[in-house]
Amino acid sequence: MEKLKEYANHRAVLVLYLIIISVLFHGAYDRIFDKKVHLGGDNAGYYILGKSLAQGDGFSSIHNKDKVPGNHFPPGYPTLIAGVMKVFSGKVTTIKAANGFFMWAALMVLFFLFRALTKNIHLSFIACLLAAYNFHLLEYSTIMMSEISFVLFSAISLLLFVLTDFDKVFYKNWKFLLFIVATVFAFYIRTLGISLVISFTLILLFQKRWAYAGTLVVCFFLLALPWQIRSANLGGSPYVKQLLRKNPYRPELGPMEIADWPERFGMNLKRYFALEIANAVIPFETIDYKQCVKQLKKESGVIAIAATAADSLAIKKAEEAKPLTLKEKQVNAAKRGLPGSKVEITSTDYIIAILLLILMAIGLARMKDHRILVGLYLAGTFGILFLWPEAWFGIRFMLPVVPILIMLSLNGLVETPMFIAERLKRKEPWIIAIVIPFVVFFGMKTNLEKRVVELETRAKGIYVSKFKNYFDLASWSSKNLPKDAVIACRKGQLFYLYANRWVTGFRSTLDKEDLIDRLQEQGVTHVVLDQLGYSSTSRYLYPAIKKYPGKFKVIRQLKNPDTYVMKFDYSLDYTGEWENEMKHGKGTFRWENGMSYEGDWMYNKRTGIGKFTWPNKQVFEGEWVDDRRNGQGILYMPDGSKFEGVWTNDVLSGKVKLYDKDGKFKENAIFKNNQKVS
The missing domain is CATH 3.40.50 (Rossmann fold)
Incomplete structure (x- = not known):
């Protein structure tokens, strides 16, 4: 048996595992590669910033006329895009393919990271296969967004930290210096990388490696400072501003107040627990967030905020509405393009989430090395995510830690029988450490394949x-x-x-x-x-x-x-005073054909004293009632002559004073139906 164990962990097996991961991922990626631009606006934003860097316009929003400096996204991923554009091409498909390469590279790094953490190459192999077939990771590996590159560089950072010999002098330790570069670049890809920096620093402080901890903090501060200064000079981080709003997409709801933070934290915690953590590790179905989050809010007693009369009406209507049946919810989801999705949270979901968390806890506690580091990284990441606006939901935001959660779940499954054997003082059932991961993968393969087919179908489809x-x-x-x-x-x-x-x-x-x-x-x-x-x-x-x-x-x-x-055309239509959403008071209205009215309004009607100008420069100044000339007025002709008289419902009748183009009185005349009769 010892010989078999030795063969199972032979270097050739390791190489074979890496080849299998590469081949299977390439096969899956080739099937799901989507040439279409993803419909999320962020991916276009990253592409534009990368293009700006590549063509020498700096980190600018070249899609805006003023080419304002970019400040919404950190510059890490756009820098990678710019590099791809310079070396290969600026085609969208090329950038997408580069993301696929980043995903493959991440799988390679994760394999070695998991091996270092668990000392189990078979578990590491299956964890990477599950990541390679994970619906969410596959989906984002073909989208021009920063998640996958962050998975790669955060994994590199973790691996370098794990492999670093901290007994060496820090300034002669090349792995440590590379680790700092990888960590800072991960932060520049996604500011969520701050959780990495904090975790590494705390571990070094716990281990009393003062020189290393100080070097990390100082280097990070110096390397991150230029971007922070630039951001501050541009008005501060837009993300921070959005974070401090009750809803980043509804600014009229106002800023967060102290009492709002516990509610936000609690709702995010419940959503991740009930929906996203389990779906990230076992991605067998799509979540209908609209209906599931609505259920969570109702069960939690969250009160909707009304900023307008329309909001109040919508809230009242929702409160009075009869609860939908499961079938009605499914029909609702199908109409919104989510057929077969999860439309409600059941007790089964909570049971699965609890079991998964128990397995992850066991997997973390039984890790051979660096369990505190991994625990701190996960705690820091979720601690930040729990404070994010509730409108920012989805697996996307926790995507960087999904491979780690997969590994911990597998490790929990493997270590449970190991722990039992230890307690019973039996010989370590090492063969189980090999068998269990394979059983899990092949048990999940059919459902994982269904989701791959879903991505494949989407890639072949057209835009809605x-x-x-x-x-x-x-x-x-x-x-x-x-x-x-x-x-x-x-x-x-x-x-x-x-x-x-x-x-x-x-x-x-x-x-x-x-x-x-x-x-x-x-x-x-x-x-x-x-x-x-x-x-x-x-x-x-x-x-x-x-x-x-x-x-x-x-x-x-x-x-x-x-x-x-x-x-x-800003100059057209009405400019002036309103009352109850009606033109009322002083105002000017201009038409596209050149006509204009300037004067008094009453409940959407030209009423009072006003001046009307025609395209041929003919002008009327006088009294109006209900959009018509009614009363005393003067009509100025293009040649400078004018008529002074009384109009009734837009008709000039009666005695009229006529003036020539020089403004001299010419004669008194009688008009009838706008015509001079004497």
Whole structure:
């Protein structure tokens, strides 16, 4: 048996495992590779920043007319994109393929990391296979986003730390110096990497390795400081600002208050526990977050916040609505493009989550080395995630630790019989350490394959109609709009990829005038009114268009669903005072054909004293009632002559004083139905 154990851990087995992981991952990746641009706006943002670096424009938002310095994303992943563009090409498919390479490289590093942590190459092999077939990791390996590169560099950082001999003098320790570089770069890819820095520092302090701890802190501070200074000079991190809002997509709800933090922490904790941790490790089904999170909030007694009358009405309607049956929830999910998804949380979900957490705890406690480091890293990561806005949900944010959770779960399964054998003082059942991981993998393989097929089908499919319309309008804009056009739209970075025209967003404000003024300040020439399903369009942009329709002229429309490109002209339509959403008081209205009215309004009607100008420079100044000239007035003709008289319902009748073009009185005349009769 000892000979068999020796053969099972032979170097040749290790090499064979790495080859198998590489071949199987390449096969799966080739099947699920999606040439289409992902519909999340962030991936287009990363691509744009990488392109900006590659073409020498610095870290700038080149999709904006002003090319404002980029500050929303850290520069690590865009730097990688720029490198790929320089060495290979700037095609979207090339950048996606590079992400696949990062995923493969991460699997290689994770294998050696898991081997170092568990001293079990068979477990490490199966953990990497499960990661290679993991729906979420595969999905993001074909998307231009930073998650996979962060998995790679965080794994490199952890592996280098584990392999470093801390008995050497720190400044002669090349592994430690590489470790610092990898750790800082991981932080520059995702600021969540701060949890790595904190974990490493605490471990070194616990071990009383003062020189190493001090060097790490000082080097990290010096290397991270330039970016922090730059960010501060640009107004601070947008992510931090969003973090401090109750809802980053509803600024009108206001900032977080002290009492809000425990509720946010609790809701995120429940969601990760009930849904995401189990789904990350056992990714057998899609989660319908809309319905599941709604259930969690209801069970937790979370009270929805109303910022508008529409919010209050929606909340009241939801409270009065009859609870949906399971079948009705499934139909609802299918209508939203989530057929077969998880639509409600059951007691089984909690049981699975508890069992998984127990296995992970056992796996962590029974790790051969560095259990405290891994525990600190996980605690720091989830501690940050629990404080993030509830609107930022999904496996995406915990993706970097998913391989570690898989490894811990497997290790828990393997170490449980080992622990029992120790307690019973039996010989270590080492063969179980080999068999269990393989049994787990082949037991899960069928369900994992179903999800791979799901990704494969998605990759071969086309955009849903609402996004197809959106991209078709972007392509149309590329061919038909002026090169200096500035287009305001939702998901502007995505639009830019197809339109190659400057884009900008619209202000998230319920103040329609503020939104319109902001469009003018940004130099917007066109607006896209979409039906992508994001609430900000219907909540902020559409009401402004509805209130000021004259400022927005439809120049291109696609059906099913209706999607528009509109020409924006700030000078047109109404500018002035309002009352109860009606024009009331002093105001000016300008039409596209050159006509304009300036004066008094009463409940959406021209009423009072006002001046009306026609395109031919003919001008009327006088009294108005219900949008018509009624009362005393003067009509100025283009040649300078004028008529002074009384109008009734837009008709000039009775005695009229006529003046010549020099303003001299000419004669008194009698008019009837706008015609001079004597």
